Amino acid sequence: MQIKLNSPLDMHLHLRDAEMLKVVAPLTAKYFSWAVIMPNLVPPVKTVEDVKNYKKRIKKASWQELFNPYMTIFFHEELTRENLEELKSEILSIKLYPAGITTNSEGWAKDLLSEKSLEIFWIMEELWIILNIHWETNDFVMDREKNFVPIYEKLAQDFPKLKIIMEHITTKESADLVVKYDNLYATITLHHLYITLDDVAGWMLEPHLFCKPIAKRPEDREALLKLALSWNSKIMFGSDSAPHPQSAKECSHCSAWIFTSPVALQFLVQLFDKNNSLDNLENFLTNNAKKIYNLSVGNSGMHSIPEKIITLEKKEFIIPEKFWEVVPFMNGTKIEWSVV
Amino acid sequence: MQIKLNSPLDMHLHLRDAEMLKVVAPLTAKYFSWAVIMPNLVPPVKTVEDVKNYKKRIKKASWQELFNPYMTIFFHEELTRENLEELKSEILSIKLYPAGITTNSEGWAKDLLSEKSLEIFWIMEELWIILNIHWETNDFVMDREKNFVPIYEKLAQDFPKLKIIMEHITTKESADLVVKYDNLYATITLHHLYITLDDVAGWMLEPHLFCKPIAKRPEDREALLKLALSWNSKIMFGSDSAPHPQSAKECSHCSAWIFTSPVALQFLVQLFDKNNSLDNLENFLTNNAKKIYNLSVGNSGMHSIPEKIITLEKKEFIIPEKFWEVVPFMNGTKIEWSVV
Numbered sequence: 015m016q017i018k019l020n021s022p023l024d025m026h027l028h029l030r031d032a033e034m035l036k037v038v039a040p041l042t043a044k045y046f047s048w049a050v051i052m053p054n055l056v057p058p059v060k061t062v063e064d065v066k067n068y069k070k071r072i073k074k075a076s077w078q079e080l081f082n083p084y085m086t087i088f089f090h091e092e093l094t095r096e097n098l099e100e101l102k103s104e105i106l107s108i109k110l111y112p113a114g115i116t117t118n119s120e121g122w123a124k125d126l127l128s129e130k131s132l133e134i135f136w137i138m139e140e141l142w143i144i145l146n147i148h149w150e151t152n153d154f155v156m157d158r159e160k161n162f163v164p165i166y167e168k169l170a171q172d173f174p175k176l177k178i179i180m181e182h183i184t185t186k187e188s189a190d191l192v193v194k195y196d197n198l199y200a201t202i203t204l205h206h207l208y209i210t211l212d213d214v215a216g217w218m219l220e221p222h223l224f225c226k227p228i229a230k231r232p233e234d235r236e237a238l239l240k241l242a243l244s245w246n247s248k249i250m251f252g253s254d255s256a257p258h259p260q261s262a263k264e265c266s267h268c269s270a271w272i273f274t275s276p277v278a279l280q281f282l283v284q285l286f287d288k289n290n291s292l293d294n295l296e297n298f299l300t301n302n303a304k305k306i307y308n309l310s311v312g313n314s315g316m317h318s319i320p321e322k323i324i325t326l327e328k329k330e331f332i333i334p335e336k337f338w339e340v341v342p343f344m345n346g347t348k349i350e351w352s353v354v
Numbered sequence: 355m356q357i358k359l360n361s362p363l364d365m366h367l368h369l370r371d372a373e374m375l376k377v378v379a380p381l382t383a384k385y386f387s388w389a390v391i392m393p394n395l396v397p398p399v400k401t402v403e404d405v406k407n408y409k410k411r412i413k414k415a416s417w418q419e420l421f422n423p424y425m426t427i428f429f430h431e432e433l434t435r436e437n438l439e440e441l442k443s444e445i446l447s448i449k450l451y452p453a454g455i456t457t458n459s460e461g462w463a464k465d466l467l468s469e470k471s472l473e474i475f476w477i478m479e480e481l482w483i484i485l486n487i488h489w490e491t492n493d494f495v496m497d498r499e500k501n502f503v504p505i506y507e508k509l510a511q512d513f514p515k516l517k518i519i520m521e522h523i524t525t526k527e528s529a530d531l532v533v534k535y536d537n538l539y540a541t542i543t544l545h546h547l548y549i550t551l552d553d554v555a556g557w558m559l560e561p562h563l564f565c566k567p568i569a570k571r572p573e574d575r576e577a578l579l580k581l582a583l584s585w586n587s588k589i590m591f592g593s594d595s596a597p598h599p600q601s602a603k604e605c606s607h608c609s610a611w612i613f614t615s616p617v618a619l620q621f622l623v624q625l626f627d628k629n630n631s632l633d634n635l636e637n638f639l640t641n642n643a644k645k646i647y648n649l650s651v652g653n654s655g656m657h658s659i660p661e662k663i664i665t666l667e668k669k670e671f672i673i674p675e676k677f678w679e680v681v682p683f684m685n686g687t688k689i690e691w692s693v694v
Contacts, residue, residue, distance in 0.1 A: 154572055155556040156496070215555060215568055216495040219608035224559040232494055264605050266681070268559035341606070 015328040016354070017283055017292060021047035021311065021319050022299040024278070026146070026181055026201045026252025028052045028271070029072060029083075036075045037338045038257045041276040043078035045353065047300075047322040048309070050146070050252065051083050053109055058088035061097075065104045080320040084307075086146060091130040095137050106307055106316065107144035107179070112151065112162075126165055135169070139176040144307065145169075146179045149188075150227055156211075159227050160187045170195035177306065182206065182254045184227045189237040192248055199306050201252025202242050204278045205343055207285060210235050221268040222341050225254070242298055243291040250303040253278050259339040274343045277333050281343070283326050283351040325354040355668040356694070357623055357632060361387035361651065361659050362639040366486070366521055366541045366592025367615070368392045369412060369423075376415045377678045378597045381616040383418035385693065387640075387662040388649070390486070390592065391423050393449055398428035401437075405444045420660040424647075426486060431470040435477050446647055446656065447484035447519070452491065452502075466505055475509070479516040484647065485509075486519045489528075490567055496551075499567050500527045510535035517646065522546065522594045524567045526577040532588055539646050541592025542582050544618045545683055547625060550575050561608040562681050565594070582638055583631040590643040593618050599679040614683045617673050621683070623666050623691045665694040 027042060027049040029035050042049050051072065053059035059068050065085045072083040087101060089110035101108075112126060138145055149166060150158035169178055180192055180200040192200040209229045214220050223229070241249050255278065256271035263269060274281070279299075286295040303309065304319065312318035331352035335345045367382060367389040369375050382389050391412065393399035399408050405425045412423040427441060429450035441448075452466060478485060489506060490498035509518060520532055520540040532540040549569045554560050563569070581589050595618065596611035603609060614621070619639075626635045643649065644659065652658035671692035675685045 154550065155552050156571070210494065212495050215564065219559065219561050219564040219610070220606070221559050221561070221608065222606060224555065228555055231496070266560070266562060266604050268561070270559070 017295075017326050017351075019279065019283075019299060019324045019326070020296060021322050022279060022324055023047060023251070023303045023309075023319065024049040024253045024255070024275070025179075025250045025303050025307075026050055026052065026203070026254050027275070028054070028254070028256035029075075030257060031055050031068075031071065034257055034259075034340075035071060037340065038255075038273075038275060039072055039075035039083075040077050041337060042255070043076035043081035045276065045279050045324055047080060048082045048084055048319045050107070051085055053086050053088040054111065059085070060088050060090060062100050062104055065101070069104075080322045082318065082320055084316070089131075089134070089145075091128065091134070093134050098134070098137050098141055098143065102141055102143060103316070105143070107146050108138065109146045109148070109181075111148045127168065132172075135173050135176055139173050142177075144177045144179060146181050148181050155228055156230065159183070159185050159230075163187055163191055166191060166198070167195070170198050173197070179250075179306075182227065182252060183238065184230050185234045186237040189234075189241045192241075193246065199248045199250065200241075201250050201254075202238050203252060203254045203272075204274045204281050205229065205254075205272045206235065207239050207242055208235075208281070208344075221263040222343070222345070223272065224263075224268060224270055225272045226270040239285075239289075243286065243289050243294060245294055245297065247297065247302050247305060249298060250306065251278075251282070251299050257337075257340040260336065260341050261339070263341065272343050273337070273340050276337060277342050277344070277349075279324060279326060279353060280331055280349055280351045284349050287328075287351070326351045327354050357635075357666050357691075359619065359623075359664045359666070360636060360640060361662050362619060362664055363387060363591070363643045363649075363659065364389040364593045364595070364615070364618070365519075365590045365643050365647075366390055366392065366543070366594050368394070368594070368596035368611070369415075370597060371395050371408075371411065374597055374599075374680075375411060377680065378595075378613075378615060379412055379415035379423075380417050381677060382595070383416035383421035385616065385619050385664055387420060388422045388424055388659045390447070391425055393426050393428040394451065399425070400428050400430060402440050402444055405441070409444075420662045422658065422660055424656070429471075429474070429485075431468065431474070433474050433477075438474070438477050438481055438483065442481055442483060443656070445483070447486050448478065449486045449488070449521075451488045467508065472512075475513050475516055479513050482517075484517045484519060486521050488521050495568055496570065499523070499525050499570075503527055503531055506531060506538070507535075510538050513537070519590075519646075522567065522592060523578065524570050525574045529574075529577040529581045532581075533586065539588045539590065540581075541590050541594075542578050543592060543594045543612075544614045544621050545569065545594075545612045546575065547579050547582055548575075548621065548684075561603040562683070562685070563612065564603075564608060564610055565612045566610040579625075579629075583626065583629050583634060585634055585637065587637065587642050587645060589638060590646065591618075591622070591639050597677075597680040600676065600681050601679070603681065612683050613677070613680050616677060617682050617684070617689075619664060619666060619693060620671055620689055620691045624689050627668075627691070666691045667694050 086109045149162040151161045183200045255275040426449045489502040491501045595615040
């Protein structure tokens with residue numbers, strides 16, 4: 015049995031830089047047509063110049079003609095209308111991190127609803143620039159996403175024409191919220207469809223399953239799965255795949271994030287297959303994102319998706335133990351689908 | 355400023371065996387008069403012979419005359435009246451682990467309320483043998499202790515003369531339950547008075563703060579602290595200190611448990627001092643346990659506590675990075691009290 019995926023898109027990806035970029039960019043480029051690249055380098059990607067240079071490095075590292083890295087910048091309060099107008103030709107969206115909430119996000123202002131931020135959202139709305147939000151507060155780890163709901167509601171209400179992407183949602187409350195407002199959309203990762211906090215810390219402590227936002231309760235995972243498998247057009251796949259060397263995961267203070275890029279499609283096909291939802295996989299992986307981000311198949315221009323057919327077959331695949339120094343999600347386990 | 359502690363007791367301790375025992379036994383013997391030694395070795399401590407031999411190894415390893423290791427056995431459904439009568443001269447209590455819930459606990463039967471178990475509880479009640487319970491179900495990690503409440507209530511009601519120790523309680527529900535029934539008592543660890551899940555997985559993942567039961571929510575920690583600082587006579591200190599080599603903590607599948615034995619008194623004095631509750635520390639560390647376990651100061655006999663005065667002074671103490679291969683709780687941090 016085979017399945018062909020037409021131009022899968024990863025709408026939330028971390029590629030890092032330097033040596034790590036060279037290792038992981040080809041692993042995404044091999045399986046995906048297009049990916050939204052997160053800007054949280056050190057220092058973060060902020061200017062047109064930063065974007066152009068980082069994009070060049072990604073293209074060089076990815077070794078694939080049929081791959082379009084789609085660039086974002088790091089939201090900060092100093093953004094002006096001039097910046098945004100200039101950036102508009104290089105980016106489709108801006109990634110906002112509440113200050114200090116995740117790796118390399120210390121730079122962003124504390125107050126999400128400050129006057130300056132609101133002014134920037136207003137200009138973004140006018141210029142049709144999408145807003146991606148890592149939406150957590152600084153509260154107790156299991157409440158951070160849930161407690162962000164009122165802020166999200168306020169943004170959704172105050173900026174009805176701003177497309178707001180709730181990135182890597184992990185809770186039942188988020189699954190409920192995204193369908194409540196027309197201008198809210200969401201990405202869901204592979205790992206949040208598979209694991210709960212039990213897998214991270216229920217038996218042994220598993221640093222390779224530790225991510226931000228942290229995996230939540232079984233009923234949260236169920237709600238995400240239901241949403242991903244449904245025909246809801248507001249939901250996209252965003253892997254949030256992020257590589258860390260094994261030494262930063264297996265140590266006394268382990269970094270967050272999970273590396274899924276080279277195994278995501280295999281796991282997703284298995285998951286949708288088991289749930290008799292293969293018919294909807296292309297919506298989750300491609301079609302919904304095309305509509306939300308206004309993309310079309312083609313080989314040139316910022317909005318174009320290189321057409322790329324990825325074929326998978328129902329044949330045992332054992333997840334490799336490592337890709338260079340990076341341990342992937344569920345290393346060593348057997349799954350039922352492999353990429354041809 | 356100095357404070358003298360009269361014969362501190364650790365009512366819940368893991369010493370392991372072999373080389374590890376030789377490292378950690380002296381570290382408890384140095385600071386405590388008496389400790390309740392958990393029986394979950396591989397294979398577990400079950401018989402009179404096991405108890406006597408393990409006690410000999412502990413005495414030999416601890417190098418201290420003024421230290422009384424108090425032995426427990428592993429609860430199992432094959433225990434008979436004859437066993438229990440014979441064991442009574444060597445143990446004061448029996449430790450019950452729901453099957454598979456923690457390290458080396460696979461041996462215990464699945465059904466806590468099986469006919470055989472109930473019969474054993476009935477004999478224990480008659481023989482005045484105390485029951486120590488690691489009380490978690492196999493549910494979602496944050497619910498395991500809370501979901502055990504109905505089982506506890508049933509035991510407390512059905513065996514009103516059986517002293518039941520709720521070991522290492524971690525939740526608000528447990529703090530409420532222990533005061534509800536006359537025959538329920540509880541131990542509280544040092545680490546559950548200090549940390550929440552935020553410390554374990556809120557920022558970086560911290561394997562040296564990973565324990566079972568896992569640290570819970572801020573309101574749970576608050577409830578435990580309130581109970582420990584109060585004059586409640588049902589609450590005892592039980593460190594649940596358990597040594598693992600660094601290699602079993604900093605790896606891809608990290609073992610649970612925290613090593614606190616050589617730093618527990620310093621942290622406890624600091625905590626009680628900061629909360630203006632130093633007057634109550636000796637109740638938490640010695641007096642309550644003496645009453646519950648029917649102990650008295652002396653040098654011979656199973657119920658005797660060797661008198662040992664431990665003096666602490668308000669003087670900076672930096673927690674060592676390691677004791678042999680074992681990383682202690684909060685290694686490298688400064689605290690305000692040290693043992694003279």
